[in-house]
Amino acid sequence: MHQERTWKAPSLVDLCVNVAISNVMYLGDVGETDFHLLDRILPHCTLDQLIHVEKSTVGRDLSQITDKLWKRFYEKQFGEKSTKLVIERMKQKKVSFKWFQLYEAKLKDVAEKESQAVARLKQLYKKEDDRRQSRQVRLCTKVPPAGKRSFYGGSGPGCSLYNGKSNLMKKAKLDLLKSQEMKNIAAMRKNAVQRINSTPSMKDPRGFSGTSSASSFRNK
Numbered sequence: 001m002h003q004e005r006t007w008k009a010p011s012l013v014d015l016c017v018n019v020a021i022s023n024v025m026y027l028g029d030v031g032e033t034d035f036h037l038l039d040r041i042l043p044h045c046t047l048d049q050l051i052h053v054e055k056s057t058v059g060r061d062l063s064q065i066t067d068k069l070w071k072r073f074y075e076k077q078f079g080e081k082s083t084k085l086v087i088e089r090m091k092q093k094k095v096s097f098k099w100f101q102l103y104e105a106k107l108k109d110v111a112e113k114e115s116q117a118v119a120r121l122k123q124l125y126k127k128e129d130d131r132r133q134s135r136q137v138r139l140c141t142k143v144p145p146a147g148k149r150s151f152y153g154g155s156g157p158g159c160s161l162y163n164g165k166s167n168l169m170k171k172a173k174l175d176l177l178k179s180q181e182m183k184n185i186a187a188m189r190k191n192a193v194q195r196i197n198s199t200p201s202m203k204d205p206r207g208f209s210g211t212s213s214a215s216s217f218r219n220k
Contacts, residue, residue, distance in 0.1 A: 017041060024049055028056040038065045047073050054100060063098045070099035078106055 010018075020027070020041045027045070030038060030053055042065055045053065050069060054062060075083040090096055 013037075027053050029058060030062070031057050031060040035065055038062070042066060043069060045069075047077075063100065067099050070103050074099055074103050074106065077103075082106075 017037060017040050020037075021044045024041065024045050027041075027049065030042075033041075042050065042053065042062075050066065050073070054066065071083070074086075086102055
């Protein structure tokens, strides 16, 4: 006969732990929670969730549980080589730091290096812009050699610069004429002319039209 397996109901503690694991995103201050329970719950936290738990818990050091978790996050984000280097330096200097502190210090160091790199990149762009502007100034102020056509007459950098500006002005003028604003202005002018032409001519106080009065005056 086969021996029947007996099903054992989970304990109340196991049920509570499972519920906590399913809702780790809502964890905050865990100062009143036993360490043996936290040891089962906190490994399921993401990096941001673990930071939130560390910052929210007041009056209790969680490094007994979280130190190994922070070492794992440190190695995952900054690499195994960097992790071994930190361990070696602590051994050489005979000091010990919590991995949460080491993680925050490393983040700050990386942020500072990134800021310095961005500043250097901006400086390089600025130097390149200054160099280009200086080159343009030298090109515009260059005097054509003797025997060449004049600045406004023909070849040479001055002429090409002038022609370029002229073409740009023509294009800008065409764009302006084609713009909706100019079309609206033209339509308004057209309507105004039509209203003037359709308005009856003004009569003088004696009852004669302006045209007739002018004709009679000329005939006198």
